[in-house]
Amino acid sequence: MPIRLPSAARSLPSRARRIVAAEQIAAARMLPLRPRTVVYESFAGNGALCNPEAIFRALLADPEFADLEHVWAISEPGAAAALKREFRGVRNVRVVRRGGAAYWRAVSTAGYLVNNATFPPAFGKRTGQVYLNTWHGTPLKLMGFDMPGGAMESANTLRNLLAADYLLAANPFMTEVMYEGAYQLRNVYRGEIIEEGYPRIDRQRLSDADAARLRAELAGSVEAALDGRRLVLFAPTWRGSSFQSPDADLAHLASQAQRLQEEIGPDAVVLVKTHQVVHGLARRIPALARLLVPNTIPTNALLGLADALVTDYSSIFFDYLATGRPIGFLVPDGDAYAAERGTYVPLDELPGPVRTDPAALGRDLAALLAPGAEQHPQYATWAERFTPYEDGHATERVVDVVFRGRTEGRRVRRPARDGRVRLLFYLGGIRMNGITTSAVNLLNSLDPERYDVTALMALPRGETTRRNQQRLNPGIRQVFRIGGMNGLKIRQVLRRVADVSTDPLRAHRRLGHRTLWHDEWTRIFGSAKFDWVADFSGYSPFWAHLMLHSPRAVRAIWLHNEMAADRERTVAGRQPFRHSLGRVFAMYRAYDQLVSVSPALTELNRVELAAYAPADRFRTLRNLPDAVNASAAAAPPADADIDVDPDEPWRVALRAPGARRFVTVGRLSTEKNHARLVRAFAQVHADAPDTQLFIVGGGPLAAALREQVAAAGLEESVFLTGPQADPISIMRASDCFVLSSDYEGQPMVLIEAAQLGLPIVSTAFGSAEGALPGDAMLIVERDDAALAEGMRAFLGGGVPPTTLDVAEYTAEVLAQFDVLVPDPE
Structure with missing residues (x-):
């Protein structure tokens, strides 16, 4: 039986209410569908209004549909009371409170769903249900992705439209400008658009x-x-x-x-x-x-x-x-x-x-x-x-299509397909890191004439993630996962236990978890279809698993690093990726393409991960750079307009004349081995006291590095700037870029340093060879003495500036990408 939400639970915190709602939905979805039940909702339950009301009254008055049960979802008490009074004694009309247990039971089991706006984020259409979304008017105001900030505002609307079997358009403008254009349904939406006028307008006669x-x-x-x-x-x-x-x-x-x-x-x-x-x-x-x-x-x-x-x-x-x-x-x-x-x-x-x-x-x-x-x-x-179709019979024509299945002589069409290849990228949490930068750069560089691009993300909640989300070109369809996976809590617990303790792919087949994943995919994407899907993040078992449940497509997953080494990474005595990456590795065999970000890294991963996937599935696609202005007179840093302390020690040091400056940019974590860099710099600085080192970035090892710098007496020459919105301005003011990593993928900062024309000294991490075109970068062994010698070589004039022809490099990378992607159907 469905789990009922007691009245006291209505005051629970929102997360607790979502959990209870998920339990209600999961229980309801186990019940059989009621094919002759219709659920109506208007304006999030404000009343029996708009197109759903017109359709409801038409069906109720038609003897052919006398066997239908009509359920109105209403949240406004006065509207609910008025509707109950009007239909007192009518056995096949009832009212449920939107959001309650009876609501979720009705929405989860009804054969037909009619809405003029959106069902809540927890809603996911079941196989066999027919969902008609009528919307609530031809827009004059910009809608969907056309609005400023519209991608995030439209998250639940887009989800509902993609889930609908039918969308109602009063006119061709709604079809082409709003549905296909503003909500970017062109190419991916697989339902039908009924272009027959608005039932509510019939009531004006x-x-x-x-x-x-x-x-x-x-x-x-x-x-x-x-x-x-x-x-x-x-x-x-x-x-x-x-x-x-x-x-x-x-x-x-x-x-x-x-x-x-x-x-x-x-x-x-x-x-x-x-x-x-x-x-x-x-x-x-x-x-x-x-x-x-x-x-x-x-x-x-x-x-x-x-x-x-x-x-x-x-x-x-x-x-x-x-x-x-x-x-x-x-x-x-x-x-x-x-x-x-x-x-x-x-x-x-x-x-x-x-x-x-x-x-x-x-x-x-x-x-x-x-x-x-x-x-x-x-x-x-x-x-x-x-209003070309407003002859007073729009309701009749809509009922014909949805409830009688009659399309002959009716204006019913699918959104246009323009022949582009439909791509889907999961971008991760879009935090400020190299993965986000490379993802945004790649997506923004793809040919919009050839590719229809969708970016899937967690909903941005902080200023940094929102800023990264806003960097995507407006033509990129943005889909956000809002709400959570439905399913009984016990089934979710069993799923997580099985994913951790057994092979996750076998577990979902053996223990019936496939349905949970399928339901989650359809909750997010409805019936949307893509030709090629990619987990660009590559670190999360949840997302790696979910992407495998797309309808038939070529599936790719990114390997941004020497993944076997990343799995063993130790931070503060813990190995945070030990179990999660192990689960991701177990899913590699289900992916068609395992994409590393440099040729050398591809070879490393092919050898080290041979037990998880065939050799021919390992591919290469280099990272694409941000366009970097190498001029010292370039635009001011991004934080120029915010309240910063110009007398902060590192800012003062950066303006000091006569210094020779080394710089590194990256997360302060174990694989970057900044401790080695500080030790090597100490040797160099002892011989060349006019040198400085700027370490740009934040991370778990910041406090330990500060202690190391203080213990070495280098506080006047080594500066930890913390994370910066515009690290390029610090790089531009420096003389040599240095990297001390134990392992990497293809560091974005190397590409940026090359664009700035900086000399580069780097340790020989596994994929260092070939990380940049050409051989201008000086690569040294991964030890203190060798790194110090490399830095001395720069001071002695032995490390020339690097160069990068950005246009040529970009064209090469995009040609590599074209090879990954199938031709359109």
């Missing part, structure tokens, strides 16, 4: 009896006298930017309505339709309450009754175009809004007068409402473009 009933309901709900006057509906968007002072803003709304009324004249009455979330607040303001339309009246029924509409950026006006009646746009912040949020169409091209002053707009509307007045000159063009 009122009979005389319906119109009379609505007017009577309005007359009993507002203080303003309706008499026989025409109705002007004022329905502005609520943008959520001013909830800190809602009363003042709503009072301003009342003032705008009053000024509209004064200019439109006594033959019409202005009524106000507020956003649902502020309706209760609006009722507290007397000047507004007398004009306020009750939320119980469906918006599209109001549009059918209204003689004119005033709005700002709301998609409500697209629906109203189907009436042929006047629209006015009141946009006092139009310029700022267009600049900050953005619109798909310039405001001065809208199908009605656009004003910043309500009095001026009132005069314009009075003229448009006058007998014999002509339509606004752009109105007919907009109506033809955005």
Whole structure:
């Protein structure tokens, strides 16, 4: 039986609630589907509204569907109570509280799901369910990836759209600009788009009896006298930017309505339709309450009754175009809004007068409402473009497709395929490290004409990870894993135990864990299909396992280091990768390509990991560099505008004249062996006291290194800068780059140093040979004396500057990448 969430659990911390919800979902998913049950949800449970409501009422009234059970998910108590009153005694209509145990049971077992927005992150569609997402309007405002910061904001929306079997579009604009473009469904979405108009707009075609009933309901709900006057509906968007002072803003709304009324004249009455979330607040303001339309009246029924509409950026006006009646746009912040949020169409091209002053707009509307007045000159063009299918029968056609399976003669299509190869990269936690840098550089360099690129990431939560996420080109589809894997807690525990104690690939086949992984993949990606998928991170057993559950594709995993050595790495007496990398290694045999980042590293990994994968699966793809400006007059460092202490010792030392400076950049961890570098520098500095060493980076060994520097008496010449947003500026001010690592992959800092033209001295880690094109880098043995000699060789003029033809190098790497990827289907 499903696990019920007791009322006391509603006050649990959010993580605990997610765990309980996951248990509820897991239990519900073990129940059989109920093919004749339909679950409806609108605006995260705000009420029985919009397209889902229109579809619900059509199905309920059709004898052919008398056997359907209808379940509404509602979170707003007043809306739930009203719906229960209306359908009291109707056995096949019930209401569940959104987020409760009954909700998850309904969502997990219903044969049909209808939503105009999004189900929560924990939702994952089961095989056999039919999911129709109707969305809630043609957008004027930028949506999805077109919005500033839209990739993260759209995470759950994209997840829901990819999961849907059907998406509803009122017009071709929604299909092409919003679904295919703004939400980047082109190429990867495998469901169908129904382009047949909006069911909710059918409700605008009122009979005389319906119109009379609505007017009577309005007359009993507002203080303003309706008499026989025409109705002007004022329905502005609520943008959520001013909830800190809602009363003042709503009072301003009342003032705008009053000024509209004064200019439109006594033959019409202005009524106000507020956003649902502020309706209760609006009722507290007397000047507004007398004009306020009750939320119980469906918006599209109001549009059918209204003689004119005033709005700002709301998609409500697209629906109203189907009436042929006047629209006015009141946009006092139009310029700022267009600049900050953005619109798909310039405001001065809208199908009605656009004003910043309500009095001026009132005069314009009075003229448009006058007998014999002509339509606004752009109105007919907009109506033809955005409401071409609104003939009052959109609901019937949508029901035909979704519930009857009739597509003949219906406008149903899949998103366009443009022939590009569909790539998916898991990028890891996108922290500030070489893996993130190389991933961003590679993805940003791929040919957008040849490749359709998707980046999968954990949801960025800190400033650094958000900054890295924002470095990706806007054309790259970004998918974030939000929420967690569903499944009974005991099954999750057994999965983890089996993954650790046995071969993870055999465990999931033998113990039935395959379903958990499959469900998680579909929870994130729906039915999306890729041609080539890559775990670019390469260190996490969870992600290595998950990527193997993509639908059929070529699968690659990155080996950024000498992985056998990395597995044995010791940090503070512990081996953090001992078990996790062992589990990753066990999955190598299921990958088609094991990609190392230099030729020498490929050979090392091929030999050292021979027990885990055939030799022919080991491939090479070098890292790509950031474009680095070698000029000393380059742009200021990234932290130039933040509060830094210019008298910090390392900053003062970097400005001191006459010093010869060594620099290294990297995480302060065991494999980098900075302790060796400090010891070698001590030998050099004893003979050349004008030398300095700058160690840029942070990590677990920072405190130990500071102690070592102090014990050696080098505090005036060795400087630990900590992690820096712009290490290039420190490298640019230095004379020689030095690397003291025991093992590496292909260090990004070597490529950056080469672009700067710095001489480079490096220890002979396993893949040092070939880490850069050419042989200008001086490679020495991995011991203190040899490293000191290498640094002395630089001081004596024996280490020439390195050079790197970035364009030639990039072209070579991208040609290597093309070899990895299959031709498109």
